[in-house]
Amino acid sequence: xxxxxxxxxxxxxxxxxxxxxxxxxxxxxxxxxxxxxxxxxxxxxxxxxxxxxxxxxxxxxxxxxxxxxxxxxxxxxxxxxxxxxxxxxxxxxxxxxxxxxxxxxxxxxxxxxxxxxxxxxxxxxxxxxxxxxxxxxxxxxxxxxxxxxxxxxxxxxxxxxxxxxxxxxxxxxxxxxxxxxxxxxxxxxxxxxxxxxxxxxxxxxxxxxxxxxxxxxxxxxxxxxxxxxxxxxxxxxxxxxxxxxxxxxxxxxxxxxxxxxxxxxxxxxxxxxxxxxxxxxxxxxxxxxxxxxxxxxxxxxxxxx
Amino acid sequence: xxxxxxxxxxxxxxxxxxxxxxxxxxxxxxxxxxxxxxxxxxxxxxxxxxxxxxxxxxxxxxxxxxxxxxxxxxxxxxxxxxxxxxxxxxxxxxxxxxxxxxxxxxxxxxxxxxxxxxxxxxxxxxxxxxxxxxxxxxxxxxxxxxxxxxxxxxxxxxxxxxxxxxxxxxxxxxxxxxxxxxxxxxxxxxxxxxxxxxxxxxxxxxxxxxxxxxxxxxxxxxxxxxxxxxxxxxxxxxxxxxxxxxxxxxxxxxxxxxxxxxxxxxxxxxxxxxxxxxxxxxxxxxxxxxxxxxxxxxxxxxxxxxxxxxxxxxxxxxxxxxxxxxxxxxxxxxxxxxx
Numbered sequence: 001x002x003x004x005x006x007x008x009x010x011x012x013x014x015x016x017x018x019x020x021x022x023x024x025x026x027x028x029x030x031x032x033x034x035x036x037x038x039x040x041x042x043x044x045x046x047x048x049x050x051x052x053x054x055x056x057x058x059x060x061x062x063x064x065x066x067x068x069x070x071x072x073x074x075x076x077x078x079x080x081x082x083x084x085x086x087x088x089x090x091x092x093x094x095x096x097x098x099x100x101x102x103x104x105x106x107x108x109x110x111x112x113x114x115x116x117x118x119x120x121x122x123x124x125x126x127x128x129x130x131x132x133x134x135x136x137x138x139x140x141x142x143x144x145x146x147x148x149x150x151x152x153x154x155x156x157x158x159x160x161x162x163x164x165x166x167x168x169x170x171x172x173x174x175x176x177x178x179x180x181x182x183x184x185x186x187x188x189x190x191x192x193x194x195x196x197x198x199x200x201x202x203x204x205x206x207x208x209x210x211x212x213x214x215x216x217x218x219x220x221x222x223x224x225x226x227x228x229x230x231x232x233x234x235x236x237x238x239x240x241x242x243x244x245x246x247x248x249x250x251x252x253x254x255x256x257x258x259x260x261x262x263x264x265x266x267x268x269x270x271x272x273x274x275x276x277x278x279x280x281x282x283x284x285x286x287x288x289x290x291x292x293x294x295x296x297x298x299x300x301x302x303x304x305x
Numbered sequence: 306x307x308x309x310x311x312x313x314x315x316x317x318x319x320x321x322x323x324x325x326x327x328x329x330x331x332x333x334x335x336x337x338x339x340x341x342x343x344x345x346x347x348x349x350x351x352x353x354x355x356x357x358x359x360x361x362x363x364x365x366x367x368x369x370x371x372x373x374x375x376x377x378x379x380x381x382x383x384x385x386x387x388x389x390x391x392x393x394x395x396x397x398x399x400x401x402x403x404x405x406x407x408x409x410x411x412x413x414x415x416x417x418x419x420x421x422x423x424x425x426x427x428x429x430x431x432x433x434x435x436x437x438x439x440x441x442x443x444x445x446x447x448x449x450x451x452x453x454x455x456x457x458x459x460x461x462x463x464x465x466x467x468x469x470x471x472x473x474x475x476x477x478x479x480x481x482x483x484x485x486x487x488x489x490x491x492x493x494x495x496x497x498x499x500x501x502x503x504x505x506x507x508x509x510x511x512x513x514x515x516x517x518x519x520x521x522x523x524x525x526x527x528x529x530x531x532x533x534x535x536x537x538x539x540x541x542x543x544x545x546x547x548x549x550x551x552x553x554x555x556x557x558x559x560x561x562x563x564x565x566x567x568x569x570x571x572x573x574x575x576x577x578x579x580x581x582x583x584x585x586x587x588x589x590x591x592x593x594x595x596x597x598x599x600x601x602x603x604x605x606x607x608x609x610x611x612x613x614x615x616x617x618x619x620x621x622x623x624x625x626x627x628x629x630x631x632x633x634x635x636x637x638x639x640x641x642x643x644x
Contacts, residue, residue, distance in 0.1 A: 202410040208366050210425050211397035224415045299415050300460045
């Protein structure tokens with residue numbers, strides 16, 4: 001197990017290194033630069049700015065400089081938000097996104113698993129059809145449509161829920177639902193099909209012959225066998241969602257990391273692009289390791305090598 | 306019909322059908338038999354003959370879209386055909402248990418053996434957690450597992466097929482049921498293990514005085530351990546009787562055919578096995594007469610028109626074949642000539 005984890009961390013570091021190289025290259029291939037604006041900048045000012053932010057050296061040197069900073073925990077200065085470091089921006093916005101995303105994914109996993117199992121149990125009946133219709137909607141309708149519809153109904157017409165910011169628990173309801181809808185729908189469908197498969201297995205017949213209740217048959221005997229695809233999906237999903245959704249944060253006016261991520265790309269804020277990408281990559285790689293370990297916890301037949 | 310108090314199971318005119326999009330598949334038609342306490346009954350037949358379905362109906366575990374459509378089942382004082390799912394749940398495992406064909410897939414792969422064994426006890430007894438565990442260890446010892454304490458913490462994939470079937474037996478017998486249904490318990494096992502598993506079942510049967518129904522397509526398997534044998538064909542019992550009657554005095558042509566197709570190892574001849582020609586009938590469209598008629602060497606005109614009645618050949622030996630009627634008729638005719 002320890003050997004396995006060490007090996008995985010080694011691979012993870014390699015992956016993150018490759019991602020940093022690719023990101024750096026692609027980022028510099030995008031035309032334009034951080035100091036271009038409608039107002040013309042004199043060559044002297046341009047040169048001074050580039051010198052201040054270390055953009056006057058060769059590209060490979062810039063990469064080396066950035067990476068050596070990264071290894072010391074310094075993600076660099078933001079080129080656009082004066083006086084703020086990338087560390088400061090990421091660690092002040094990430095908790096907001098993480099909290100919102102975490103709650104959403106928890107909801108998506110719990111509700112998706114339960115609804116999917118239920119749909120499998122009720123296969124072909126109207127309950128199953130209803131769940132399938134809702135989950136198809138969840139997959140087909142984009143989040144900005146969900147968000148604006150919810151805001152219109154619950155915020156504007158009924159005036160039940162606030163629509164801007166995250167100041168009280170009530171504020172969380174609409175963005176959480178918007179964020180959770182798609183993954184919940186996806187997990188429901190995954191769960192339904194793998195549950196149908198599990199319910200047809202011989203060990204379910206054995207459980208039935210033992211006199212096990214329907215609830216225990218579904219949620220003890222079948223669920224643990226059927227949940228592997230959900231775990232596979234939920235790991236990377238968690239990484240993506242806690243790192244913030246641009247659309248949801250923009251619509252609900254939430255100061256999260258998702259917004260920063262998009263803004264820094266459009267603004268060619270090089271250190272921010274590198275830092276946010278590497279941050280997301282690290283989260284993703286980490287979640288994949290967690291998923292692999294969870295497989296082993298759920299299914300004893302799986303061997304970690 | 307036997308009506309004394311020794312009767313554990315009394316099935317009368319049982320009909321089970323599967324309602325498929327193509328129509329009603331009559332998996333079991335007009336099955337009637339009784340079983341006594343401590344008896345071992347073998348149900349023999351080829352795939353699709355209704356042997357498993359007839360047994361599953363006793364426990365209410367017929368797969369969808371199957372249903373009991375007629376007849377009555379009296380088991381240990383229960384009117385099974387009228388029972389609700391809740392009543393079934395109480396009865397399954399405690400009064401009637403089952404061992405399935407494939408031990409490799411019949412145990413849940415993600416729970417330990419101990420968990421699955423104690424679950425049975427937790428469901429049907431008032432024992433504490435510790436008592437359940439002690440009993441489970443005792444059961445594993447009973448079915449011949451070494452180091453039972455260690456086995457409790459292991460998972461099914463760490464066991465061989467024979468060991469898993471032993472676990473299935475231990476689980477089935479945990480609550481000392483009155484009836485054990487063994488659905489092809491040895492088909493998926495090595496020949497050497499087959500004998501061990503059968504012997505184990507019979508030995509344990511004596512300990513707790515239960516009855517066993519062994520479902521199989523292998524006459525060799527049942528010959529040693531069964532008191533009686535029922536031969537099923539196309540959803541019907543075509544012949545039932547004491548094991549010796551079936552082996553040495555078969556009356557139905559299907560039984561005769563089955564016996565001819567068993568390889569004999571004690572005879573030093575290179576005799577060819579004689580298979581039964583043809584294929585089983587379509588259960589969607591059962592023929593009017595005897596279902597075996599189209600494959601029978603001695604088929605007569607009446608066989609195609611009418612189902613033969615059940616005739617008691619000797620005590621407890623019942624068969625449904627027109628040839629028996631013909632023999633009886635010729636006997637009486639011959640008698641008249643002499644007179």
